Amino acid sequence: MPGERLELSRSCEHWILSPTRLPIPPSGQGFLYILKHVRYYSIISIYNQGVATARKKSLKSKAMAKIISFINQKGGVGKTTSSVNTASYLADMGKFVLLVDLDPQGNASSGLGIDPRRVENSLYSTMIGGGEVRDAIVGTNIDGFHVIPATADLAGANIELVDVENREFRLYDVLRTVRMDYDYIIIDSPPSLGVLTINGLVASDELIIPVQAEYYALEGLGQLLETIDLVQNNLQPNLSIMGAVITLYDRRNRLARQVVREMRQHFPGRVFDSVIPRSVRLAEAPSFGQSISMFDNLNKGAKAYKSLAKEIIALEQ
Numbered sequence: 001m002p003g004e005r006l007e008l009s010r011s012c013e014h015w016i017l018s019p020t021r022l023p024i025p026p027s028g029q030g031f032l033y034i035l036k037h038v039r040y041y042s043i044i045s046i047y048n049q050g051v052a053t054a055r056k057k058s059l060k061s062k063a064m065a066k067i068i069s070f071i072n073q074k075g076g077v078g079k080t081t082s083s084v085n086t087a088s089y090l091a092d093m094g095k096f097v098l099l100v101d102l103d104p105q106g107n108a109s110s111g112l113g114i115d116p117r118r119v120e121n122s123l124y125s126t127m128i129g130g131g132e133v134r135d136a137i138v139g140t141n142i143d144g145f146h147v148i149p150a151t152a153d154l155a156g157a158n159i160e161l162v163d164v165e166n167r168e169f170r171l172y173d174v175l176r177t178v179r180m181d182y183d184y185i186i187i188d189s190p191p192s193l194g195v196l197t198i199n200g201l202v203a204s205d206e207l208i209i210p211v212q213a214e215y216y217a218l219e220g221l222g223q224l225l226e227t228i229d230l231v232q233n234n235l236q237p238n239l240s241i242m243g244a245v246i247t248l249y250d251r252r253n254r255l256a257r258q259v260v261r262e263m264r265q266h267f268p269g270r271v272f273d274s275v276i277p278r279s280v281r282l283a284e285a286p287s288f289g290q291s292i293s294m295f296d297n298l299n300k301g302a303k304a305y306k307s308l309a310k311e312i313i314a315l316e317q
């Protein structure tokens with residue numbers, strides 16, 4: 001929230017002014033030691049002042065959030081890994097971001113350290129139970145990055161929404177009320193084309209399709225594109241595909257290189273330049289409840305997600 005950003009700026013300023021971290025020189029090394037460290041602390045102070053100013057500048061814009069779903073009914077292609085890490089880098093770059101966990105598996109929530117057993121108000125309670133959406137939003141360790149967690153009861157949505165009028169618009173209605181609070185709302189979809197995913201499509205402006213660099217990569221894409229077409233024609237005419245992102249890429253694998261080539265040939269201009277490599281660190285980060293930006297910011301997977309977030313922001317300009 002905007003107020004939250006200012007709080008952080010204030011705490012940075014407090015840290016800059018705080019004398020408590022200045023070093024005590026070891027005996028006999030007085031002057032040179034202090035000279036070295038004063039210079040070091042001046043650099044840190046200038047850096048922190050820069051951070052504080054940048055944070056102040058990045059107050060929430062007046063525009064409504066862009067809502068982006070990561071979608072592919074194929075399981076295990078990197079939807080959750082991509083949603084969590086792209087969202088966290090967007091926040092890292094000064095954007096206000098809400099991640100919506102639309103998958104009853106709750107992987108995005110647990111991957112950010114949210115224990116589903118302790119969640120009182122989840123996406124289920126607001127989408128189906130009619131609860132207040134702001135009660136379901138929780139913060140993360142990253143400034144300006146919030147989550148609506150999923151719990152297992154969301155799996156009942158397919159049945160519970162069967163007879164409900166306008167059931168495809170439940171998520172749209174939920175997100176409409178908080179759209180002005182964020183720059184981006186990122187939705188992590190489940191691996192199916194059921195009512196939850198359709199809710200995600202209807203609530204979205206744009207879609208990103210993670211495609212795993214493997215032999216069966218293009219399998220199922222036709223059915224996905226047909227479903228998107230149906231939603232565009234009947235429920236959400238403004239929905240568009242932002243692009244496909246290649247995931248789990250291993251450049252030593254000839255087949256993977258071929259898949260990337262074919263994707264770029266089939267969908268010219270529709271495949272992000274950023275390619276997400278296979279990286280053990282990306283797979284490890286969720287078990288520590290952290291996004292890759294917190295877990296290992298210099299890792300090759302981290303760099304790829306940072307680059308994807310930059311591409312998404314660049315598309316706005």
Ligand SMILES: Nc1ncnc2c1ncn2[C@@H]1O[C@H](COP(=O)(O)OP(=O)(O)OP(=O)(O)O)[C@@H](O)[C@H]1O
Nearest residue numbers: 075076077078079080081191248277278279282283
């Ligand atoms: N780039 C990567 N490098 C290594 N492991 C990855 C990478 N991306 C994802 N994984 C791992 O692959 C598995 C599937 O990834 P993820 O959960 O993101 O896929 P998904 O499409 O969300 O799956 P589901 O369809 O079940 O929701 C996870 O164990 C994840 O940690």
Ligand SMILES: [Mg+2]
Nearest residue numbers: 079080103107
């Ligand atoms: Mg997932």
